[in-house]
Amino acid sequence: MLQISAGRFFRPDISINERTHRRTVYSNGWLLDQTPVKLPVGTIIGSTEIQGVSTAMLEAVDRLEAKRPDGTDDFLFATGGDELIDDIAYVMTFALNRTFSRNHDQVHRLVLREDAADRRGSAASLFPGLFEPQQVIHAADLDTLKQFMNALLTLAREDFVRVMRVIRNTIDATRRAIDDPTAAYTDLVAALESLSDDNLTTPATWDRYDGRARKIIDAALDGENQALVEKLHAAVLEAERVGLKRRFVSSTLARVSEAYYRNEAVGAVRPPQSADLERMLSLAYDIRSRKGHVLEDLGDEAWVFTDGAETVFEPTLRRILTLAGLWRLVRHVVKRFVADAPKTEPEPWDYRNALPGIVRMQLAPQYWVWQSDGFDAQTAEMRLNGVAEAFIAWGAGHSDEGIDLTGVIGKVEKLVPSMPDGAAKAAMVAIYALWHDWTDPKDHSPGAMNFLDTHADYLEAPSPIAFTVGVLSNRGIPEWTVDEWAELATARRTARTKGKETPLPTSIDVLLQLTTADELETAGRHDEAVGFAANAVEECPGHEDLLLWEKRLIAGDHDPNFNCHKFLYGKEIVAEPSEHNPSIPPDESCAAAEEQQG
Structure with missing residues (x-):
């Protein structure tokens, strides 16, 4: 916040929103001169006479650009102010070796009482000056603080963040040293490291x-x-x-x-x-x-x-x-x-993701999978995952939102013919197939049948993507040999372990391992089946239906009709399809999908 409020990243000729924040801070330091002291960021104003713990007012101007990089008005006028004030207090604490904090109780607990008979075991005995009462702050001390803060603000962003992290972590370590001195020691060493x-x-x-x-x-x-x-x-x-x-x-x-x-x-x-x-x-x-x-x-x-x-x-x-x-x-x-460290001149930078209070999370798929902007070979696999998740959520009744992929389908038709073979191309074909299998025929692309026939291999050859389409559509799961099932499930598990897999819903990974176990058990390869059954259970830990199915398989009482439909959607009766909404495949088990394919 300090570099942002100091205006290090603002674009020229952009209006700035300003809001002044004021907070009371508690300190073992006392300003000898009670006139306001202007810092490179913020102003400190002494509030009380010298005491064991004195109070001061910290004032800082929160400054943010009024317009976003795309030219639209920024909806964020200012931050809450606490983080900005806290950053100033941390820097003052570090530079002056005097405690400054908004936390009244913590400061009063740590600063040695003036009437204390024994200082041994106190925070003041561990960190001289930092928690001693009635520490006078002279003008020369404030000059040192200003010099340090000025140098800190002119660091390159990466170095600034690095130093501020050290400052915060080490000061926090000193404040909990009484309760856990060894942890404080290791934190101080880690900061140096x-x-x-x-x-x-x-x-x-x-x-x-x-x-x-x-x-x-x-x-x-x-x-x-x-x-x-x-x-x-x-x-x-x-x-x-x-x-x-x-x-x-x-x-x-x-x-x-x-x-x-x-x-x-x-x-x-x-x-x-x-x-x-x-x-x-x-x-x-x-x-x-x-x-x-x-x-x-x-x-x-x-x-x-x-x-x-x-x-x-x-x-x-x-x-x-x-x-x-x-x-x-x-x-x-x-x-x-x-x-x-090298010092840098101010230059524009979109600092918004570095503001405090920003929570990053991915929107539910139904809110973004339909957007054709940004859809290309690099995003195809992630988009397939989102489409699959959206269809599963809609089928389970977790979302009432319609999913219109018309724009995405148009881009698939343009991109796929010129793309090289690979997972990205397969993912686009899968999205195309799922959309046309889950929507009313009157909404289909005129060339859909020809497109799907041309690229049928991507939906038939053993792959996690082909399996996904088979499970989530009326096409059914392709007929693969037992060895192909084992190789596919093994390769998928290995990729999952290494974190290099095509992203797919958890339920798809479960059913791939489960179906492989079914195939192996039917072929008399019991020990191998038990291994893949374990994979299925561990992809969705604690699921009672999976646990019961695994227990029966291990005991030799294999149930080949695990209800995949219920596992995917959490129910067995689904709504009728409507315009621009997916139609739910009616099969109730993995075996049913294969029978339908036949």
């Missing part, structure tokens, strides 16, 4: 490679000639360089400047020494991995009794970075990243 860059990764030297691994490798190479030993050492170090851990350590170290050990360390308790930082980062990564992989927590000595120290002695690991140490390191690395 998200800024890793292959270009900053450097190999370790053999003497600094992991000691245990080095001993094992050197023992195996004992007695080999020196050239081979050096070659293998180099290969191991290169493999380690491209690893995620080395990438994390190297990238972080590359962004640590002299200031980290000098003026920024003034007042810090036991700050990291430069000679130890590489090892500490490696240990921090290991701690993150242990939490993520085996749910191992940090010992209390790593956080409870640190009292703001940035490093602590941990019995099994020697000195490690504490939460306070990681927090200062994250802030330093992010500031270096923002300062060093």
Whole structure:
């Protein structure tokens, strides 16, 4: 929201809608000068005298283009404002190391009470400054904030989003550290890792490679000639360089400047020494991995009794970075990243999908499958899936909408003759066949019979698309051999597992596996049938009719008349066809479809 409200993406000569949002934020910081302070985005106004938790007013102007890229008036005048204010508060918190939040209860819980007898175990002991009460904010602090925000706003969009994600996640981690310190620790490490860059990764030297691994490798190479030993050492170090851990350590170290050990360390308790930082980062990564992989927590000595120290002695690991140490390191690395990253000039960009509160979902098929615009070879398979879903929904009574594919059918007739063989062409033929099988003959295309005869192979040769047409129309399922059924169902299952299948309704995938199991059981290939029956059940987990059918098949009491019609539409009696609405195939079982075909 910050870059959008700053006008980074607006087109020239386009009117702008503006709305001012104001929110109260709670903070352990107090503005020394109570006059309004204008930031690159927003204004902060001190509201109370210095207290343990003070209040301030954050004001920001929500700015959006009044016209969409297509020239129409934009219906969205402004966002709700909370996200914009929160983004400003996050950046202020990060840059100033002072808490700013709209959450009254959270801030009062985290900020150390002025009359607290013991600070141990408090959020203030974990993150000095961030949750200390009555922290004065001077004019120089605000200048630092403005410089950071200005640099942040001029980042390329990808870098900006990356940094804002780190800022939000790390601040959220500090706020829940009291409840789950290990999770907060791993989140801080993960934030650093998200800024890793292959270009900053450097190999370790053999003497600094992991000691245990080095001993094992050197023992195996004992007695080999020196050239081979050096070659293998180099290969191991290169493999380690491209690893995620080395990438994390190297990238972080590359962004640590002299200031980290000098003026920024003034007042810090036991700050990291430069000679130890590489090892500490490696240990921090290991701690993150242990939490993520085996749910191992940090010992209390790593956080409870640190009292703001940035490093602590941990019995099994020697000195490690504490939460306070990681927090200062994250802030330093992010500031270096923002300062060093390329800056960009404002340029037009359709930012609407990046606005808060946008929920992306696919419309029900009946609302889009009839649109001929955008229908082509690239979208044909997805369109077939939508058409099948729409017909099934209409047959089940879930939709009363008519489906008029006249425009789509016209494009199929124009496109198919010149298309190469393949799934896209088959999908178009299938859409054409389904439309003409499900509609009143008076609505058929004049050349429909000739078109379908010319491309009949696409509806007869074994394929998931041909099966779909067979199940959803009065054509019936083609007569394929048992081996063809097995090959088809196996190939479909493999494609489904890899995520490379033609999209089809779940019920179609179920019936393909089920029908294959039927065919194999009838042919006496029981063990194979049981495998495909399992596939059918697992495509629609928990379906009682499928579970009963599978149980009977396994027990040798095969039911060859599974009610496909009921499975597809959820009922056995359907309405009569009407103009521009599909007619429902009357068969009640998979077997009935095959008998009708015969």
